[in-house]
Amino acid sequence: MSESPDADLHDDVVRHRFEMAVEGDTAFIEYRPMPGGLVFRHTLVPKALEGRGVGGRLIRAALLEMRARPEGPPGLSLRPRLRRAPPGVRRSGRRGLNAMRPEAFEAFCLGLPAATLSIQWGGTHVFKVGEKVFAMAGPREDPAEAGYVFKTSEISFEILTQSGVAVRAPYLPRGGWLRLADPGALPDDELRAYLTQSHQMVGRGLSKAVRRRLGLPA
Incomplete structure (x- = not known):
């Protein structure tokens, strides 16, 4: 580039x-x-x-x-500011103690079309679409590795990292991958919107044949 x-x-x-x-x-x-x-x-x-x-x-x-x-x-x-949340997501503005818990993170990711879960790398919950990763949740028992990882657009990556909301995801130096160490750094509805966006971005990179097999939009 x-x-x-x-x-x-x-x-x-x-x-x-x-x-x-x-x-x-x-x-x-x-x-x-x-x-x-x-x-x-x-x-x-x-x-x-x-x-x-x-x-x-x-x-x-x-x-x-x-x-x-x-x-x-x-x-x-x-x-x-995301222009709109995905369908069914209500804007709440909740933060801190009311932020998305790991169980809710997992449930939301698995609710996205054709999403699957595998446990890899010492307990990391890895969410995929068509065998490609779109989100991760670090081991809950390890504070150093805990946190949420997802892919963002170039613009969102710059804003979230420059403002201190998130950092570049370890081991993923390219492609707009972020690590949100504090789940309370974003309202839970905005986090859902970013996860939806990550799923869509990764899904668009799949071949047409795979997308058809998974029932994803062409």
């Missing part, structure tokens, strides 16, 4: 979005101002710029810009 040449970041304060122009195309991320930070609402990377790291560079540049401003608080909170 080749990266695009350096481009300047522009903050369009009227339309509330950060823009980055590259080779005649413009990628942008819309935001909503809020006390203590911003909520990123929607991101667009033109098709001509996909797969070139533009989305990640846009997020990193926006974070640096906000933190460099005098009015930007040291603990500026920047996190993605």
Whole structure:
């Protein structure tokens, strides 16, 4: 994957979005101002710029810009806002002690189409679709390995890691894999939405024959 040449970041304060122009195309991320930070609402990377790291560079540049401003608080909170939760998921905003427990994590993952579970690597719960991993839950008895792992888009990866919500998953250096060490770092409904997204992203990488056999959309 080749990266695009350096481009300047522009903050369009009227339309509330950060823009980055590259080779005649413009990628942008819309935001909503809020006390203590911003909520990123929607991101667009033109098709001509996909797969070139533009989305990640846009997020990193926006974070640096906000933190460099005098009015930007040291603990500026920047996190993605999923446009909608998957069907049947109610937005609750619950965190901390009410966050998704491992049993609920497992039940939700196995409720996704054609999902299977295997126990590997010293007790890690590995969830797959078509023999490809889409999520993992570390051994509950080992605090150092406990936590949830899933795949995200390039934009979500940059926001969640840069804001300290998650870290790059160990042993998975490529492909947008995150480790959420604290289940309370995200409301449980948002975690469900990310798991659904991970399942869909991995599922789209399966061959047409496998997708047909599993009953997944073509």
